[in-house]
Amino acid sequence: MKVLVTGGAGLVGMALRRHLQAAGHSVLATDITDFSRHDPDLFLADLNDHARLEQMVVEGEVQAIVHAGGISGPLMQREFPRSVMRINVDSTVFLLDLARRHRIGRLMLMSSHVVYGHSDKVVVSEEDAVHPGTTYAASKVAGEALVESFAREFGISAAALRLTRVYGPHRRANCYLRQAIEDSFVGRTTIIPCDPSFPYHFLSVEDVAGATLAALAAEKLDHSTYNVGSGEVLTMDAVRNIILAVVPGARIELVEGRDPAPEVQNDFSLRRMAEDAGWRPQYPLSAGFANYYRRALADGKVMQ
Template identity: 35%
Template sequence: MSRTILVTGAAGLIGRAVVEQLLARGDEVVAIDRAASGSGRSAVRDCDLRDSHRLHAIAAATPFDGIIHCGAHSGPMVARDNPYDLVQVNVVGTANVLEIARIWRVRRLVNCSSVSAYGDTPSGLVTEEAPLRPSTVYGATKLAAEKIATAYWQEHGVDAVSLRLAWVYGPNRTTFCLLRQMVADTLVGRPVRLATGGDAMRQYIHADDAAAALIDALDAEKLGQRAYTVTGDDFRTVTEAAALVRSVLPEADIEIGPGPEPGDDVQHRFDISAARRDLGYEPAVTLEQGIRDMADRLRGA
């Protein structure tokens, strides 16, 4: 049965993938972002999440059954010099969207959170019960948004769930992503030289898998918990990821020195068994496939 879904941050990396997948299966989409774009069914309407009046006007004009909330400053490297705006967009913006869900009686809201909410993790396999100790303002905003979403469920009956996404990558990413940069630089014959960071651990997830997980959470008949960690089930160092880029693109000239990435959280492998069990999530894009896809699509850009 076709449904109407509000997608915030619809012009971003994950939001765009969500819109494409929803439309492909026959749903109607109300797509919003701070920058309008596109045309036809995939048209994105301009709407700043801080503008509650605009959000209510959109909800009044087109009632919808669910919300996938991707709109935010995405990543600890974004708006680092403007922490106040991080809070306004990521926390207040989420509260505004939750109010839409409450007042307009939306069936379910799926909130994009981040593994940055964990900060450093204990050793071993990391479940959702691990301590949440964010080390950045970005991570703190994601944790705050999660807690507010859960409180809306507990106090107001808003069926809200948060997905803690790992390192999302894809050809459409506009903020910095070293994996994408390695591929893009290789395609134009530019060497990659980094003095350190090769031992940093990464848990990548392709944007298409992230979008699929969000839709799985929207569709799930019953939720066992209010937060799920979602990765591409891939755990490797930056050096190992660079080696995979070289295997896909033999011309790649990449040199990355040893050691951690300065300012990185130390995170061990995340357990995604809860998302598999409750949401039916299963990553479909291997890192090698994702790198090939990025190369093919960046060549055609």
């Protein structure tokens, strides 16, 4: 299969490229920058460069699109809400229309668990109402609505994956796990402000790639949204213990405070992905973080 990956230089995009290629797929990856990595397999193109993207789709005979590009978290460009909406929503509708006009077999949108906002549910499922609390979350809700509308109106095969907190190599945005590894390399104590009872849902980027490949390979996707998580709910104290068990000499201090993305979600149902795509998470935090640390140790730094 020939797959176009947007956001190909990002956390999710880099892992997707590796997994797709390992599975024998041909990958066309694009991003606005390669972050000075001198990446010869990355096509530099802005998401607003519609002519360039369409040329890539046509000339590359693209059969599927994974849209992992755009503003990738609620803390990024927070002071520019119109820009967040313009970039995320416009790029999604353009790529959906490309899929419609060029009869591309499947489109996957990387969405986020933040669409749910604060939830009192014991287990959050895709059937629950969304209550976006940030412009970023609203942009993902809009993208999901477009995915569903294009599927209904034009019959294209498309779905959105609602990812929980993704970690792994090439993460550039704020991440306590990345910070702990970086601090360990220089003998610094990692200070983490948190509420002791706040639930965290860390998701290995390897599981994101696995879920995406499973969704691309599924004969039919019966739904337009899918939760993708690790299946774990952890307090920050439990996260600290996992870090300390993996990283020799790590020092972690938890102080009173709250997470920058404070909406509470207790647990997530992963049944849809299991039933429709046969996917289940493979990396609890203990395994996923150990892999992350080994890669950073081998490279001598946290890859960004």
